[in-house]
Amino acid sequence: MSSLYLLALDVSSSACSAALLRQAGGQRECLARYEMTPRAHTKRLMPMVDELLADAGIAPQALNAIAFGRGPGSFTGLRIAAGAAQGLAFGLDCPLLGVSTLEALALQAHRRYHFRYVVTALDARMGEVYAATWHCLNDAVSLQNDEVVIAPGAFRLPADETDWVGVGSGFSLWDEFEVGVQACMSQHLTDLEPRAEEMAWLAARDLDAGLGQAAHEAQPVYLRNNVAWKKPA
Incomplete structure (x- = not known):
């Protein structure tokens, strides 16, 4: 692929991050946003996306692929990222890639x-x-x-x-x-948290390998089968 714009999202931990990897002329660079926002993921994620698109000077329609932190991690955060990524990928009709946190x-x-x-x-x-x-x-x-x-x-x-x-x-x-x-x-x-920046690079690798999925196919990976707390018997 001679040119590429790939957006990655992650809210699998206390951090909220987004990254935009762009490729042109065989060169790749990554624009990124990262904030510790343990209770404000839904408020900051999409504004981060808008900021990255503005910095790159492109409209959402220019995106070639979307990636998200698929887990493991915070159950709520994984669902937020998956939902946002699926919505974007579906609306833009582009591949979606889940990346291991x-x-x-x-x-x-x-x-x-x-x-x-x-x-x-x-x-x-x-x-x-x-x-x-x-x-x-x-x-x-x-x-x-x-x-x-x-x-x-x-x-x-x-x-x-x-x-x-x-x-x-x-x-x-x-x-x-x-x-x-x-x-x-x-x-x-102990202070490192998963970031969308590395997810963007990993997703670009997977996209090159033909691993992009339809929006409805990419799902969070919880590892723990039972994600709901149950009161002991």
Whole structure:
């Protein structure tokens, strides 16, 4: 594709973000907005989109694809992002791509700090984390084990590497991770949140691979099957 405008949205955590990746003449750049707005996602998301389109000097009709943070993450946030992305993709008749929040977090850690072996963990509440492990190299990330929702004490690392770095809010539960897992991590950072900027780059990769979907086909990924709290019997 010689020219491309791809919009990405994410409200899977306390942060609200949007990004616009544009490609022209073989060069790609990304415009981005990011704010910590834990209770104002619905108020800030679409204004961010308007700001990005204005900065790029384009109308919504110029967009070639839409992406969103598909999860795991906040159930409410995932539904907000999916609904907004589906509405835009349907109205513009363009492909929709769901991007893993954990993969986007791994890419952010790699691009910002050059980490190579990354454990991403987001606080899943109820004493659990959403977690996965990644190998990162040259701005590319590859999944080392399946994304899971799990108690920190039950989480285990692949056996073939020992120089892991943990990133994400799930490591606020650091003391609950098994001692052997802690020993394999040189450090852990709790302040990184998923961002639409990395999702835009990942979505562009997936679009190039022909993975764009119709608006109604892309759905949030919760990992936890039962998303509603039930009173114990």
